[in-house]
Amino acid sequence: MLSLRDLHVHMGKLHILQGVTLEVKAGESAALLGRNGVGKTTTLRAIMGLVSKTGGTIQFDGLNLSNYPAHEIAGKGIGYVPQGRGIFPGLSVLENLNIGVKGKRDRDREDYVFACFPRLKERLHQPGNTLSGGEQQMLAIGRCLMMRPRLIILDEPTEGIMPRLVSQIRREIHRINQSGVSILLVEQNVETALKLCSNVFLMEKGAIVHSGTSPELKARPEIVHRYLGLTQ
Numbered sequence: 001m002l003s004l005r006d007l008h009v010h011m012g013k014l015h016i017l018q019g020v021t022l023e024v025k026a027g028e029s030a031a032l033l034g035r036n037g038v039g040k041t042t043t044l045r046a047i048m049g050l051v052s053k054t055g056g057t058i059q060f061d062g063l064n065l066s067n068y069p070a071h072e073i074a075g076k077g078i079g080y081v082p083q084g085r086g087i088f089p090g091l092s093v094l095e096n097l098n099i100g101v102k103g104k105r106d107r108d109r110e111d112y113v114f115a116c117f118p119r120l121k122e123r124l125h126q127p128g129n130t131l132s133g134g135e136q137q138m139l140a141i142g143r144c145l146m147m148r149p150r151l152i153i154l155d156e157p158t159e160g161i162m163p164r165l166v167s168q169i170r171r172e173i174h175r176i177n178q179s180g181v182s183i184l185l186v187e188q189n190v191e192t193a194l195k196l197c198s199n200v201f202l203m204e205k206g207a208i209v210h211s212g213t214s215p216e217l218k219a220r221p222e223i224v225h226r227y228l229g230l231t232q
Contacts, residue, residue, distance in 0.1 A: 001026045001061060001182055002047070002078075002151055008055035009039075009046055016042050018206035019056070024151065024199075029183040031193035031214075033228060034203035040186045041083060043203075044153050047184075048080050049073050060151070074100065079144030083155040083186075085136045087143070089129035093120050096128050096139055097146050106146065113142040116172050134165030141172070151182040158189055170196060190228060194218060202227045 002024040009017040017039050024030045032040050045051045047058055049070035058065045065073055074080065087096050097113060097120070098105060114121040117138040123131060128139060137157055144152050157173065158166045170192055177183045177196070187193040193200065194214045202210040204227055217223060 001028075002184065003059045004043070004047070004056065005059075006056040007043070007046060007053055007058065009042055009051055010054045011051070016206055017046065017053075020203075020206070020208055021056075022201050022208055022211070024182050024184050026150075027177075027180055027182055028199060029177045029185065029197040030199045030201065031185045031187060031197035032201050032203060033187070033190065033193055035228060038203045039206040040203055041155055044080070044082075044155050044184070044186060047073075047153065048078070074147060074149075077148075077150040079147055079149035079152040081137075081140045081144055081152065081154045081157060083159065085140040087128040087136055087139050090127055092125050092127060093131070093139055094124050097143050099143065100147055109146050109148065113145050116145065116175070117142055132162070132165070134161040134169065137161060137165075137169055138172075141169070141176075145176070149181060151184065152176065153184045155186045156188060157185070158187065158192055166192070190224065 004020050004022050007017050007020040020043055032043065034040055042051060046053050049065065049068065060076060060078060063076060068076065088099065097110065119135055120138055120142055123135065128136060131139060157169060161169065173183065173196055185193060185197055194217065197214060200212060200214055200217050201208050209227060210223055
């Protein structure tokens with residue numbers, strides 16, 4: 001479904017991505033893990049056309065995404081929830097949800113989003129900036145779901161969120177994946193990543209340095225310690 005091959009990104013004299021290669025198959029959930037500053041967010045932004053690649057290929061369902069401007073990539077079936085959520089603070093929950101919907105309201109899709117995140121229906125006419133951090137994250141994910149994506153890319157979806165809401169967001173991401181939507185997740189919480197994702201890519205200095213299944217990574221804590229500085 002999503003295939004990155006030898007992806008390079010330069011920013012000025014800095015060589016940020018140095019040959020990233022990874023693949024997310026249809027229906028799969030994959031995590032991209034690594035210390036801060038290794039290039040995880042840049043990888044996601046390159047997929048979405050928000051930074052220019054200087055080498056390699058990015059393909060989605062056989063399409064070369066380099067042929068499309070950033071504003072068209074979401075229309076190809078990719079939803080993106082950036083770090084910081086990117087909601088419109090002055091717009092209501094309902095307006096945020098429908099910001100990318102063309103034509104008349106898709107009430108069936110709205111009902112699906114509200115089934116995933118009932119809190120959004122309770123706050124339908126509240127401005128986005130009055131929601132808690134967890135509710136804003138629900139709104140950002142819900143806005144993606146309105147576009148009926150085949151792949152959702154999530155950048156730190158549990159960052160700065162109250163623990164009681166983290167479990168709900170984690171549960172809904174899992175349910176979204178179980179419905180057939182592929183997931184590519186960047187997450188500092190390794191426990192969350194290993195619970196949600198079947199495959200894991202570890203990144204260091206702008207390149208993928210290890211890949212495998214979540215059970216394989218759980219069985220090799222020395223790998224987690226080496227690349228993430230953590231002890232399971």
